[in-house]
Amino acid sequence: MKWSWNIGRIAGIRLRMHWTFLLLLAWIAISYAATDGGWIAAARGVGFILAVFGCVILHELGHALTARRYGVPTEDITLLPIGGVARMQRMPTEPMHEFWIAVAGPAVNVVIAAVLFVGLLAGYGTGAVTIEPSFSTSFFVNLMWVNVALVLFNVLPAFPMDGGRILRALLATRMDYRRATHIAASLGQMMAILFGIAGFFVNPLLLFIALFVYMGAEAEAQTVDLRESLRGFPAGSAMLTRFQTLHPDSTLQHAIDQLLAGSQHEFPVVDESGYRGLLRREDLANGLKEHGPEASIRDAFTVTSETADENDRLNDTLERMHQLGCQTLPVLRDGQVVGLITLDNIAELIMVRNAEQGRQSSATPLDPVQAA
The missing domain is CATH 3.10.580.10 (CBS-domain)
Incomplete structure (x- = not known):
C-alpha cells in the first residue's frame, strides 16, 4: 500500500504502517493531554491504542497463518487508523478454505478476550469485571471489551468484514460463487443503509461505517464479477x-x-x-x-x-x-x-465479452444470429 512504511516482520510476513496511523496516535495524545490528566493521561491513552492495535495485528495474523496453511501466501499486514489489512496474494478457490481463513481472525480476538477475562478473575475476583474497575484493572478490562467488540463487529454478515466472507463461503458450498458473492454483498449493503439511518439518530460515526461497508460490499462484488468474466481465458x-x-x-x-x-x-x-x-x-x-x-x-x-x-x-x-x-x-x-x-x-x-453476452441474452428465437 502506498504511503506506508515497513516496521518489521512477524512469522515471515512484512508488517507495515500507513502514515495516517501516526495521525491517529497524535490525535489520541492531544485529546488526552487536554484533560486534567495532562501528558500522563496522553501516554496512557496512546499505550491503550497501541495495545488495541497489537490485538488487531494478532487478528490479521490469524487470517494470514491460516491462509498459509491452505497455500495462500500473505504479502504484508498494514496498520491503518480503521484497523489492519492482511494483503493476500489471492483468495482460495475452495469455499471452506475461505471459511476457515475468515473465521481465524475473530477467533483470535475470542481467545484474547477469554485470556484477559480469566486473568482478571484469577487476579482480582469477579469485582474486577462486574463492577466499576479500579485504576489498576481498567486498562485490561477495557482491552477485554474492545476484543469482544471486535468479534461482534467483524462477524456481521457484510463485506468487507469477516462475516461477509464467512457467509459467502457457506453460500458457495450450495450455489455458484458469483451468486453467493452478490447475495452476501447485497445483504452487506442493506446493513450499511441501516447503519446510515442509525447514524443520524444515534452516533455520526455510524455514517462513516455505513459508507465503508457499502463501498466494500460493492467492491467485492465487482472484483468477483471481473474474475468470473475472465475465467477460461488465456x-x-x-x-x-x-x-x-x-x-x-x-x-x-x-x-x-x-x-x-x-x-x-x-x-x-x-x-x-x-x-x-x-x-x-x-x-x-x-x-x-x-x-x-x-x-x-x-x-x-x-x-x-x-x-x-x-x-x-x-x-x-x-x-x-x-x-x-x-x-x-x-x-x-x-x-x-x-x-x-x-x-x-x-x-x-x-467490455467486448459483456457486450457479446448481452446480445446473446437478448436474442429471440427469430433472431438471425440464432437462426444461423
Whole structure:
C-alpha cells in the first residue's frame, strides 16, 4: 500500500504502517493531554491504542497463518487508523478454505478476550469485571471489551468484514460463487443503509461505517464479477500484438516521439541479447527531469525480469499485475517479446465479452444470429 512504511516482520510476513496511523496516535495524545490528566493521561491513552492495535495485528495474523496453511501466501499486514489489512496474494478457490481463513481472525480476538477475562478473575475476583474497575484493572478490562467488540463487529454478515466472507463461503458450498458473492454483498449493503439511518439518530460515526461497508460490499462484488468474466481465458487473449520496442542506446527524445505518436504508454526495451526491461511513463518523466531529452534510454528504463506467458490463465496474470503494481507485462516467446498484456487491454476484453453476452441474452428465437 502506498504511503506506508515497513516496521518489521512477524512469522515471515512484512508488517507495515500507513502514515495516517501516526495521525491517529497524535490525535489520541492531544485529546488526552487536554484533560486534567495532562501528558500522563496522553501516554496512557496512546499505550491503550497501541495495545488495541497489537490485538488487531494478532487478528490479521490469524487470517494470514491460516491462509498459509491452505497455500495462500500473505504479502504484508498494514496498520491503518480503521484497523489492519492482511494483503493476500489471492483468495482460495475452495469455499471452506475461505471459511476457515475468515473465521481465524475473530477467533483470535475470542481467545484474547477469554485470556484477559480469566486473568482478571484469577487476579482480582469477579469485582474486577462486574463492577466499576479500579485504576489498576481498567486498562485490561477495557482491552477485554474492545476484543469482544471486535468479534461482534467483524462477524456481521457484510463485506468487507469477516462475516461477509464467512457467509459467502457457506453460500458457495450450495450455489455458484458469483451468486453467493452478490447475495452476501447485497445483504452487506442493506446493513450499511441501516447503519446510515442509525447514524443520524444515534452516533455520526455510524455514517462513516455505513459508507465503508457499502463501498466494500460493492467492491467485492465487482472484483468477483471481473474474475468470473475472465475465467477460461488465456493471457494471450488480452495480448497487444501491435506495439513498439526501444533500444537502450536510443535517446529519450525518440521515446517521447513514440509516446506521442500512439496510445502505448510503456515500452519494452530490447537489444541484441533480448528483453532488458520496461520504459514506463514515470521512468521517461524522471529521465527527462534528471538527464534531458538527449540522454539514452539506458539511463532511465526499469530493469525487470517480470514477464507473462501467453498460455497462463488471464485471471492469474491479472492478480500478478496487481501484486506487482504494474500496468503492463511483456509476453515472451523463445526469449523474444511477442506482445504486451496491459490493464487497458484486459478492460477492453471484458467490455467486448459483456457486450457479446448481452446480445446473446437478448436474442429471440427469430433472431438471425440464432437462426444461423
